[in-house]
Amino acid sequence: MTDELAAFSDVGEVVRVHRPEIPVMCMHRSTFEESAAAFVAKFDGTVLYAVKANPHPLVVNAIFDGGVRHVDAASIGEIEYVAKLRPDAVISFNNPVKPAHAIRRAYRDFGVRDFVIDHPAELDKVRDETGPDITVQVRVGRRNAAAVIDLNTKFGTTIKEASRLIVEILRMEATPAVSFHVGWQAQDPEAYTRILQRIVSMPNAGELAYINVGGGFPSVLMPPGLTLDDYFAAVSGMSIPLRAEPGSALAASGASLLTRVLLRKERAVYLNDGIYGTLNEHAHYPGPGPHMVLDSMGRPRFGRETEVTVFGPTCDSLDVLPNRYSVPDSTQTGDWILFSQAGAYSNALVTNFNHLGEIDVVEVLTAPTVAR
Known part of the structure; x- marks a missing residue:
């Protein structure tokens, strides 16, 4: 390809x-590469490219040239596409609602070992179609009026329910993690800080492999007077490892x-x-x-x-x-x-x-x- x-x-x-x-x-290849390199250098954690933002081969390859090695995929089609284009990619299946056959193919055919859920029934699907050698993220939701588009009306559970789901993930001998998304083009860096504080206060937060802070990092709609550095500062200093899955911030x-x-x-x-x-x-x-x-x-x-x-x-x-x-x-x-x-x-x-x-x-x- x-x-x-x-x-x-x-x-x-x-x-x-x-x-x-x-x-x-x-397409400006060097700009994609520079955006990725800057994000990788400044974000205190693992960076996943949300490939849905722009899956064009030039874009994906330039972002990998910038140092990104992980990909956030939302469908089996995206997983198959990325696996063919970048065999070196580490892929996470980060759609909270997935067909059972897609979970099965991702696990068996493409070696995906990281999935996200926000409901017990989805956890059952993941359990039935995979093995214990996986990480399961529980996506929590929190409304954010400071985002241009609030992405928490469709996905996300409560902190209390997330804690219960973590117990179930441990019971199936898998590894738990937590994820969230503050919304598209988030206008307030503190939105990340507020939800992170709630997550680290969970009674079983010590069991988490990582916290995925999602995307939402602004690009074309960056608030006046702010830069990505302000958003990186808002999520720094955490005792639990972090991940992020930017799309616009790497590609726009x-x-x-x-x-x-x-x-x-x-x-x-x-x-x-x-x-x-x-x-x-x-x-x-x-x-x-x-x-x-x-x-x-x-x-x-x-x-x-x-x-x-x-x-x-x-x-x-x-x-x-x-x-x-x-x-x-x-x-x-x-x-x-x-x-x-x-x-x-x-x-x-x-x-x-x-x-x-x-x-x-x-x-x-x-x-x-x-x-x-």
Whole structure:
């Protein structure tokens, strides 16, 4: 499985030379590698890449080149894919609800020895399909209003129930651990600290092999005045070993998205990509994402700006970004809008609605600087 792509010096060259007709994901290999290396160096524990964020071979290989060796997988398909691409990967099956056949295949065919549960019935499935030589994480849930998306409405049990499940895990002679997730793009580092304090206060916390603090480390929506260092500080100094499973924090900055302006109206632009494609994540942004306009020759446009509504290419009126975007008044049909910080939950979420799901992927050696 190769990660070799057509390579260009910058996004302007992609427009001028490649002359694409469909949306283009511009992968910046060195940026993925640098993001991974920085996270591994500063996080006080084991780092797992949440491969769902961007499973493209270039991305996974670059993140491994940055020092990551563990992967958070959410399905047997992801496990099979990663095992083929990176035989050296240590894979955890970190979906709290899994089909029994997927648990069985993960354990028997791919050597997975780390699973997550949040309910006794799921523990029964894991027990029936594996052996005692496993680690079982109990995922605890705690609502977090300071996350852009709270991920604790679907998964997670109480601290009290987690303690009971740990007893059952020990009874089956497996190794217990605990995991949690504070939510996507967490805006408050102390959210990690608060739940960690509750976990280490559990009566059987001393039995835990580790605590998995999940993801949630901000990337494109980093709160003003904060950096990842503030989040690392919030989880430092623990007596129990830690793990983390970042997705956006490793992948977001590593790619940019080039979209063509199909039509410019006075107060609207229509692009060849939208929420059914690589811009799905933008539907959750509280404000416009970082972007810039390039003309048909790949040159940046400047000048007085107008706020416009951004529509995608499908026939669905819901295919619209929720925030208005500022573009130069000179923006016209045939131009390109470049979205930076597009490496996570972009190409991984493309659908084929209206048969408009085709995208191109290229390597761009120099990541663009986008101020807004």
